[in-house]
Amino acid sequence: MKRVVITGAGTINALAHDVKGTFEAFREGRSGITDLVIRDRDRLGIQIGGQVHDWDPETRFNRQQIALYDKFTQFTLLAAREAVAQSGLNFDGRLGYEAGVVLGTAAGGVNTWDENYRTVYEEGKNRVHPFVVPKLMNNAAASHLSVEFNLKGPAFTVATACASSNHAMGQAFHMIRSGMTQVMLTGGSESMLCFGGIKAWEGLRVMSRDACRPFSLNRNGMVQGEGAAVFVFEEYEHARQRGAEILAEVSxxxxxxxxxxxxxxxxxxxxxxxxxxxxxxxxxxxxxxxxxxxxxxxxxxxxxxxxxxxxxxxxxxxxxxxxxxxxxxxxxxxxxxxxxxxxxxxxxxxxxxxxxxxxxxxxxxxxxxxxxxxxxxxxxxxxxxxxxxxxxxxxxxxxxxx
Amino acid sequence: MDAVQDRVIRIIAEQALLDPADVTPQSTLEELGIDSLGLVESIFAIEEAFDISIPFNANDPSASNFDISSVGSITAAIEDLVAQKTA
CATH class of the missing domain: 3.40.47.10 (Thiolase/Chalcone synthase)
Structure with a gap:
């Protein structure tokens, strides 16, 4: 069995738009949970969340890309760029055939569903943008990572609700350990902070209206967040031979x-x-x-x-x-x-x-x-x-x- | 008053898969076999039926100021909420 190590990490979440900032927030014990800034917030019973603020996709992607990238895909791409840059890997040559991507998401392009349901139900229009389906599909983020980085091996998305990312990273781990691939991009993304996404969770009555206080006796529920993290999982000898910085071993x-x-x-x-x-x-x-x-x-x-x-x-x-x-x-x-x-x-x-x-x-x-x-x-x-x-x-x- | 109680009993009986005649104001949800999911579904059905909003958090049912200890206590709480709505 091969050993598997992590040689790159990237993220965007409510705490920061990169790993360094996220670590700083972890060290400071800082909360990224705020009042939500979303359409029709006043009709929500739950009005807080771990929302990604100061996010302007137009500074990161061109118009054609934004037409194809739901927010969960945008988050994934941004996190993956950071992770791949840290790893120093380039997949353009042979390595692309020995590399793949497995990602987790529970619900994929929820914002795209939400916006287009508004178009047809609320506004009564009978036509939607031609890219609604490729934008909302759960595998969109995995496919766009494959395209952007030339990953030509196994590529798919795992949906197991709140365990999606762990299941995805477990699959990536197994593939490298068994010798199927040399390198995998893996992790997960979610972007459910829109009216329909929050309304659905409200129904279960397990959401807190003020804060997420795990293990505290006065805890009163969960708070939704959004964002992504992507990692480069790499076969140990491959990483060692090229002198890569190893962040940890997945054991x-x-x-x-x-x-x-x-x-x-x-x-x-x-x-x-x-x-x-x-x-x-x-x-x-x-x-x-x-x-x-x-x-x-x-x-x-x-x-x-x-x-x-x-x-x-x-x-x-x-x-x-x-x-x-x-x-x-x-x-x-x-x-x-x-x-x-x-x-x-x-x-x-x-x-x-x-x-x-x-x-x-x-x-x-x-x-x-x-x-x-x-x-x-x-x-x-x-x-x-x-x-x-x-x-x-x-x-x-x-x-x-x- | 009885009207509210009858409607609550019908909703809870449906959730418990029982005949409404087998549900009394003294019945507890536990006796009726209604678990936490069944309770959340019952509350949703009651909110829809009476067009009210019930302050219930499944994490801490006792803190919600909505007494779920028996069908009778639930009925009383709903009567209050209905009265507040019309007041």
Whole structure:
């Protein structure tokens, strides 16, 4: 089996339009959650989100491109450009045939659906722009990355709700590990902060009106975010021979299905995914120093997740750190695992653990070290990233320092 | 008053797949087999039926000031909301 390392990272999210700025926000424990700036906000019950501000696509893309790129594709391209630039790779020659892209998104071009439904239902028009379908399709971002970087191997999109990015990165990991490809661009993107996207979530009544406070006793729900993160996964020897800077090694991955409820989380399913990732990476639980939690800030997720961690790690659960950066960037739904992998890389590379901000009251059902409110300096060699999706689909990645 | 109660019972009975005659003001949602998803769906149906907005957050049902301990308490809360609407 080949080893897999990360040699590039890029992002745009509510905290910053790049990795450097996102790390700064993580270190400062800064929230990117604000009042939403969207059409018909006054008709929404939920009026906050982790929105990407100061975003002007016209400075990044030309008119023809904007006609084809939904916001989730724009975010993906921007993140991928940063990641590829950092890796120093060029796919124009032979490498293009040995490279691919797997991305996660829960819902793809939601803004495009929303705008065009308005056109035909609200405005009563009988004609839409010719590129509505290629713009909204879930694989649009993967295809545009393939086009922009000449990635001619496997390319597809994974949709497993809030675990989409972790499932996508797990697939990319497997492909390189098995020798199928040398390099994969992977990660995920989501852009659901439009009237219809938020209205749909309001219906479930699990959204907070004021803040995302994971693990805090007074938490009252999740806050949606938007954005993307993309990584360059590369076969270890390939990276080493060209002298690439290695950010971290992806050492294990596991996925499970609860096979129980369509929305309620399940401790056994989560625990099996966590212990499966440890087994796949040939790690002992005691080696894990940090877990980036799914930590949505809902009553149900946070207590189930803490119970699953306690089950898997036993006494060591009290020694490891577990934080939810959703408190800062919001829940990016299908893109969330990708942005959260940045906190894992920061922990391994910089020895800084991103905090869970908004933490106000201890919850006896979440009695772990959740790194409340302030980032912490700590040397960790092994980290996990959890994602537990609606539909009962769980995906956990294990990373280690190289 | 009974009109509101009858309509609430019909909505909850439909959600619980029961005959309305088997649902009383004393029934609790748990007894009727309504889980958290069923509750959210029932609240949606009640909001639509009475054209009201119910302040209910599934993360913390007790903090919502909307008492869901029994069919009777739900009915009383809805009567308040309907009265506020017409006031």
């Amino acid at each position: 294990g991955f596991a996925m499970t299905s609860d096979a129980s409820d369509i929305v309620m989380p399940n401790k056994q399913g989560a625990a099996r995914a966590i212990s499966g990732a440890l087994r796949d990476a040939r790690l002992n639980g005691e080696e894990v120093g940090y877990i980036n939690a799914h930590g949505t800030g809902t009553a149900a997720n946070d207590k189930t997740e803490c119970a699953a961690v306690a089950d898997v790690f036993g006494h060591h659960a009290d020694s490891l750190m577990i934080s939810s950066t959703k408190s800062m960037h919001g829940h990016l739904i299908g893109g969330t695992g990708a942005v959260e992998l940045l906190a894992c890389i920061m922990a391994l590379r910089d020895g800084v653990i991103a905090p869970t901000i908004g933490y106000e009251e201890p919850d006896p059902e979440c009695a772990l070290d959740v790194v409340p409110n302030t980032a912490r300096d700590a040397k960790v060699d092994v980290v996990l990233s959890n994602a537990f999706a609606f539909g009962g689909l769980n995906a956990v990645l294990a990373l280690r320092k190289v």
